[in-house]
Structures are given as structure tokens and as C-alpha cells.
Amino acid sequence: MKHTITFIGAGNMAEAIITGLINTGCPKERIFVTNKSNNERLIYMNNNYGIGVNHDREIKELIDQSEVVILAMKPKDLFPALDHLRSHLQNNQLIISVLAGTSSKQISDYLGTQNPIVRAMPNTSATVGESATGIARGANADDSHLRIAEEIFSAIGTTTIVDEEDLHLVTGLAGSGPAYIYRIVESLEQAAVTLGLEQEAAKALVRQVIVGAAEMLKDLDVDPGELRRKVTSPGGTTAAGLEALENNQLSKALFEAVKEATIRSQELGKQQY
Ligand SMILES: NC(=O)C1=CN([C@@H]2O[C@H](COP(=O)(O)OP(=O)(O)OC[C@H]3O[C@@H](n4cnc5c(N)ncnc54)[C@H](OP(=O)(O)O)[C@@H]3O)[C@@H](O)[C@H]2O)C=CC1
Numbered sequence: 001m002k003h004t005i006t007f008i009g010a011g012n013m014a015e016a017i018i019t020g021l022i023n024t025g026c027p028k029e030r031i032f033v034t035n036k037s038n039n040e041r042l043i044y045m046n047n048n049y050g051i052g053v054n055h056d057r058e059i060k061e062l063i064d065q066s067e068v069v070i071l072a073m074k075p076k077d078l079f080p081a082l083d084h085l086r087s088h089l090q091n092n093q094l095i096i097s098v099l100a101g102t103s104s105k106q107i108s109d110y111l112g113t114q115n116p117i118v119r120a121m122p123n124t125s126a127t128v129g130e131s132a133t134g135i136a137r138g139a140n141a142d143d144s145h146l147r148i149a150e151e152i153f154s155a156i157g158t159t160t161i162v163d164e165e166d167l168h169l170v171t172g173l174a175g176s177g178p179a180y181i182y183r184i185v186e187s188l189e190q191a192a193v194t195l196g197l198e199q200e201a202a203k204a205l206v207r208q209v210i211v212g213a214a215e216m217l218k219d220l221d222v223d224p225g226e227l228r229r230k231v232t233s234p235g236g237t238t239a240a241g242l243e244a245l246e247n248n249q250l251s252k253a254l255f256e257a258v259k260e261a262t263i264r265s266q267e268l269g270k271q272q273y
């Protein structure tokens, strides 16, 4: 990764991306991070990752050195952050927003500059280099800007180019997706304990079930239906479990989860702050 990047926002998502970048060999000298006020957090980021932070440098100094600025604050904090950033930006610097909901037009209109904007929707699995990131060309951006975003985010997992209007759905599916899986893990553990297994045994078994199934999907490139059928003996235990899942509306629950998260992303994009 040859670009120098400043993250505006030092929270969970920025840390996940930074961890992934550093673990895949990005020089720490090329990464800077700033936030609103939490100095302890910047000290932590500096101590843990060796990256530049702005508690001992001016934000102007960080931005001046960067070809790419990644916006990583909550949508409600965007406009104050842009107010602070505007006067330091040069026109050729690429802005990448990981904000849910907020369109590149909203960012561009509020900034009032011609900076190219690309939107990316990663997820926290970036921490282990396994994000599923959706990327969309936004205001003033061309193919070269998309390529830069792809280069950055391919260091932390897979990248899929989509139209910007589809990023709401990508957010509801892939940005939020890890939380759905963690929730399923919690429920499986809870079920096993309630039905009589020791907590430690339940924890070890459920985690490995998820990891094993995920690795099968990743390594074998086989349809999940086919993998499911290989587990399911006619008249056996899996068939009984799957029937209970559908009787209790698993497919409907997951459909509703993706739909409601997508709607929430659309709402976040409409809010005026
Ligand atoms: N968490 C996730 O799984 C994902 C999150 N996203 C998106 O990433 C963004 C950040 O989420 P997340 O990391 O979870 O949020 P966090 O609350 O963990 O972090 C937000 C960060 O933004 C900083 N911030 C707030 N206001 C400003 C400002 N005016 N100038 C500079 N920095 C500011 C905060 O600083 P301080 O602490 O000093 O207030 C904090 O470091 C959101 O827009 C979210 O939609 C996208 C994909 C997945």
C-alpha cells in the first residue's frame, strides 16, 4: 500500500481497518489518525500501532502529508468534522467515507470542494483481514479513485464494487453482517448451556462449528445448499434441527434483519444534522 492515509475518527471501524492494514504490511509511517476530543484513545492508537496521531501534531500537518483522507466518524458527527477539515484539504486529495447512509453528494455539497469521493462499507472483520467491503464511486471520482480504494480495502479482505445507491443494502447485509453471526453464536451457546452443557464446552464447540463452516465456504467454493445437504442425513438429527429452524421462521427473521438495517441506512442518509 503506497498511499499515505489520514483517518478522521479513531473508533472501532478506524481501528479495525488500521489493524488490518498494518497486519498486511502497510508501513505505520503512512497512517495517521485524529478524532474529536478523546486524547487517551489517540495515545492508545499511537502506543499500540505506532501510527501518527494529532495530539502532538496539528491536523493540518497530518492532512498535508496524505493522499487519502478516510472519514470514520458517526454520521451525526460528519458536518462538524467537515467544517474542521475543509480549510486543510487540497483539491486532489481523495476522500473515502465509511459512514453508513450518508451519500457522497451530501459530503461533497457540504464541503463545497471538488475533491473526489469514494464510499466504502467495510466491516469489523477487517481486524483479521476478512472484511467484506462494498465500494462505490461517488461525487467527482473516476476509475483511478476507485482503484485506490480497492487497493486499500483489498488489504483488509474482499472488495465488491457496487453502485452507490446499493450501498444501503450492502450496509444492512455486510457492514452489519458480523453482528448477526455473533448473535447466532450467542444464541447457540445459550441453547447448549440451557440444555445441559458446561459453558466452556459450549463455547469451544460453537466457535469451532462457525469457524469450520466458514472455512468450508471460503476454501471449497461450493454452494451452501450442497454443503447443508451433506450434513443432513434423511430422518436424522440435522433434518430435525433444520425443520425446527424453519418452523421458527429463521429465513424470515434474517430477511427482516437485512431489510430493517437497509431501511435504517436510508434513514441515516436522510437525517439533517
Ligand atoms: N462499527 C462498524 O462495524 C462499522 C462502522 N461503519 C461506520 O464507521 C463510522 C464510525 O463507526 P465506529 O468506528 O463504530 O464509531 P465510534 O463511535 O467507535 O468512533 C467514532 C469516532 O469518530 C470521532 N469523531 C467524532 N466527531 C469527530 C470530529 N468532529 N472530528 C474528528 N473525529 C470525530 C470520535 O472521536 P471522539 O472519541 O474524540 O469523540 C471517534 O473516534 C460510522 O459512520 C459507521 O457508520 C462502517 C462499517 C462498519
Ligand SMILES: O=C(O)[C@@H]1CCC=N1
Binding pocket: 100, 171, 175, 176
Ligand atoms: O451499526 C452501524 O450503523 C454501523 C454501520 C454498519 C455496521 N455498523
